Amino acid sequence: MRPSFQPRLINDPFSDPGLYIPFLYEKRALLFDLGQLRGLSARDLLKITHVFVTHTHMDHFIGFDTLLRIFLGREKEIHIFGPSGFFTHVEGKLAAYTWNLVDEYETNLTLRVTEVHPEKILTRMYICKDRFEPQSEQIRESFSGILWKEPSFHVEAAILDHRIPCLGLSLVENFYVNIIKEGLKELGLSVGPWLNRFKKALYEKKDPSDEFPVTREERGTVIKEKTFALGELAQKIATISPGRKVTYITDIIGSPENYEKVISLADRSDYLFIEAAFLDCHKEIAQRKYHLTAREAGELARLSDVKHYTLFHFSPRYNHMADELEKEAKEAARRE
Numbered sequence: 001m002r003p004s005f006q007p008r009l010i011n012d013p014f015s016d017p018g019l020y021i022p023f024l025y026e027k028r029a030l031l032f033d034l035g036q037l038r039g040l041s042a043r044d045l046l047k048i049t050h051v052f053v054t055h056t057h058m059d060h061f062i063g064f065d066t067l068l069r070i071f072l073g074r075e076k077e078i079h080i081f082g083p084s085g086f087f088t089h090v091e092g093k094l095a096a097y098t099w100n101l102v103d104e105y106e107t108n109l110t111l112r113v114t115e116v117h118p119e120k121i122l123t124r125m126y127i128c129k130d131r132f133e134p135q136s137e138q139i140r141e142s143f144s145g146i147l148w149k150e151p152s153f154h155v156e157a158a159i160l161d162h163r164i165p166c167l168g169l170s171l172v173e174n175f176y177v178n179i180i181k182e183g184l185k186e187l188g189l190s191v192g193p194w195l196n197r198f199k200k201a202l203y204e205k206k207d208p209s210d211e212f213p214v215t216r217e218e219r220g221t222v223i224k225e226k227t228f229a230l231g232e233l234a235q236k237i238a239t240i241s242p243g244r245k246v247t248y249i250t251d252i253i254g255s256p257e258n259y260e261k262v263i264s265l266a267d268r269s270d271y272l273f274i275e276a277a278f279l280d281c282h283k284e285i286a287q288r289k290y291h292l293t294a295r296e297a298g299e300l301a302r303l304s305d306v307k308h309y310t311l312f313h314f315s316p317r318y319n320h321m322a323d324e325l326e327k328e329a330k331e332a333a334r335r336e
């Protein structure tokens with residue numbers, strides 16, 4: 001069974017952190033962290049709708065310009081989340097450029113920026129035509145762990161300690177709809193964009209007795225092929241399985257408070273992406289710099305009971321020693 005989203009680290013583990021999460025069957029992607037984005041093509045970048053920035057140290061935020069550059073002049077809204085103080089950092093980036101000609105654009109780009117606090121989330125809009133001046137109105141919502149919610153998935157966050165607030169992130173899929181090819185064949189149906197509409201109806205828990213028209217497109221015209229009851233069609237062409245969970249943890253000190261929060265956020269993830277900046281023999285440096293060691297990363301993978309884990313954000317001092325970091329984490333992940 002293919003997962004419906006396929007997370008991948010943008011860069012090698014010695015380069016800037018960042019997780020790209022494209023969705024299967026949809027021209028859409030999420031991004032965790034905004035480090036150097038050279039590893040993504042323009043096509044990849046244009047799929048991004050939501051960006052979650054753990055904190056604004058340069059290696060996690062320098063990609064903001066790349067993202068802004070590619071979307072400038074397009075009709076698009078991008079939602080960007082970050083920890084407390086995030087508005088100041090985004091506004092600082094936007095203030096670096098001259099925007100005197102943007103009112104001539106025919107399209108409009110909107111940045112919807114959300115700042116995450118322990119009990120509230122604040123959202124401000126920055127509109128290209130207004131030279132990215134912050135809109136006077138600010139939206140305030142309560143925050144109890146969920147940053148973004150859609151019918152098929154949600155994104156959770158925990159505020160962790162990196163001597164500054166740093167977000168830990170989880171993408172949680174509600175359930176997964178898998179299409180049975182033989183079922184399609186038996187009904188004489190071919191694959192097409194209608195499958196997205198079909199899945200969406202299931203994610204939105206539409207009434208099984210609702211009519212569902214299967215359509216195909218010919219030269220831009222939508223043609224109705226057959227109509228089914230949604231539940232009946234689902235029985236013939238779909239299997240439903242538990243959704244996947246992807247967790248991303250980086251730039252945190254291995255403190256008891258962080259451990260507790262990470263274990264609860266990452267609990268039984270299918271994929272955990274976790275920093276392993278230092279070897280445990282350099283734990284003193286790791287603690288001073290508020291980073292995890294490889295042993296701690298492995299331990300957190302074990303304590304969170306994750307299926308797979310991937311290490312990243314290695315300190316350059318271990319150039320050619322990536323194996324050592326992997327080995328140390330592996331031993332800690334296995335230990336009972």
Ligand SMILES: [Zn+2]
Pocket residue numbers: 055057162251
């Ligand atoms: Zn950092």
Ligand SMILES: [Zn+2]
Pocket residue numbers: 017057059060251313
């Ligand atoms: Zn970092």
